Amino acid sequence: MADDGGDGIKVRFEVLDGRLRGVRGDSWIERLHTGSRWTEGPVYFPAGRYLLFSDIPNDRLLRWDETTGVVGVFQQNAGFPNGHTRDCQGRLISCEHGNRRVTRTEHDGSVTVLADNWQGHRLNSPNDVVERCSDGSIWFTDPTYGIESDYEGHQAVSEIGARQVYRIDPVSGEVRAVATDFLQPNGLAFTADETQLYVSDSEAKHIRLFDVAADGTLTGGDVIATCTQGTFDGLRVDDSGRLWVAAGDGLHCLHPDGSLLGKLHLPETAANLTFGGGQGNTLFITATRSLYSIRVNFAGARYPRR
Template sequence: MPPATRPPAVSRRSLLAGGLAAGGLWATTTRAAAVDGLAQPATVISSPPRQWGPDAPISPLPDPDILVLDPGFGNLAYANANIRLAWRGGGWLEGPAWNSEGRFLLLSDTIRAVQYRYLWENGAISIFQPYSYNSNGNIFDNEGRLVSCEHGLRRVVRREHDGSCRVLADSYGGAPLNSPNDLAVHPDGSIWFTDPGYGDTIVEGHPDAPGGPANRNGVERWALDGEVVTQFGGHRRQEDHVFRVDPATGEVRAILTQKQLADPNGIAFSPDGKIVYVISAGPGPGQDGHGGDLHIHAGDVVGSELRNLRPFADMMLNGHQLIADGMRVDVFGNLWCGAGGPLGLCGVVVYNPQGRMIGRIRLPRGVSNLTFGGPKRDMLFMCAGDALFTLQVNTQGAAPS
């Protein structure tokens, strides 16, 4: 989408929230639905709109909001499964990560700075960490240790098996990180993470020092329990990067710079670790210009290097530019990506390894991030604003997820 057509006053969060603000498409679909009345199965674009929750009417099968665009997706979708609202009650849910040993899903509530635990057996929600420093992305590494991106403390941390917390990255080139956003574990054990500036705000994390790019007027102050934390006074937004943490030495090295890939966000590896996918998102706080190109990019992983960075998918659908955020890969190499956009288009889009969109999952709002979980890793968990949706699928997530 050309920069001139992007509404500069709209935040990335409102774009990702998608459906509810898409008046034009909503009006079109409701008029179309009115012609047929209730003859058609209820979907997220029907009038009245589809209902959710335990008291909702029984949905038809196959689910009308699971759209097969290519025969390849028909083998991945399970025709006897409905999209289900599993829980609603967060602030802004992010970073879903499945713990195989504990049989639970970990969730970040970036705005409320809480981590939740969703139990597989009964769907119960409990608090996993009462204060998470505005954590965003999470993943369990190859040894089952939790690795989290913390906006508030601008760092990536790992919870060791003995319960201790190890800081994997909090600075680069002598300067603090911005707000580590999403991360992925390579088969060699290295941690790759993105560091845009979306958490450099009072709402989602830790604002820049007065005069910094994301706090130019100096009116925001970092405070904890009413006290200004002076050790954060020098933190200022730097250039965005994609970083790699070496599994042997712990060295934090830049894989991509802002010039090579603007505003990196979601990141994932192919099942064999030979390809890395990175989303180039919109502008972050205090950033001039239009930000990234909103596309998914792919690069070849050769040892500890990334080579041959190239476009993979443009996230265009029916003439609309979707807003990609988080993504995961299944065992066949298909990329499942959360997408914001107009109602009827937002939800999840699925690309095959060749970059062809093969399927969609329609939801009433955009999806910030997703993962595969359950004992067989065949349950898709989707974070959408304050809600968690699930869908049984006929594939498995590539571990770890």
């Protein structure tokens, strides 16, 4: 478990399966920021050596500068932002609860709306997003958390009447529902070869694994893991194919088949994570009120080195 330490918070990887042995990291985790209401959506930009992350209820996007350690407001009145990703051209892709849309911030600072409706009905509240770099398609989840109250969005009735996973075509811009049988789809991540997709269902407290066809069609969708503490939220794949998932007691590390290999315990409920740093081996974790980081001996899958 975690307890207060000198320059940070002492932590350990709890090994539950021998296949996790050899995974190591610093003996402490740094709290880079605290004082937010609910942090989410960390995304690291190697070229600028900074990390952006959301403080959803405070309707702002925050920026941590790696060179100075300073955290400041990057954008206020940001549409109650949640999840983000950096696309393969280095642009920011964002899910906005309040505006009920997915956007891309161009290199010149202008904003392009990628999706705000499905079949003429407004989206619920896009939650998390990832790009499939092999074809440039954008994939996102659309639960109803942002329209259930005014806490992290604007209360409204779902126009779609469902909570789905979507794919945005890179050429036509068509928004297609690719998975329609979720209770509350949340985090999502491709395997390194982009032939499979993991999606967490926070309401059902489990993770499903889909096979991805060349045209983006999903098949399978079997449940491979069920959360043992809290619920599953954001997730990422590392360079060994393991799955790191935010949960109630920190990060859970899963084998690709869903077996629980171990945990990185945190003092707050984890919401999401990303890999960053010059070698891709720094884990950044958004957890309740705070942003944490820890250097580890593994990296994110497909991570671009400086």
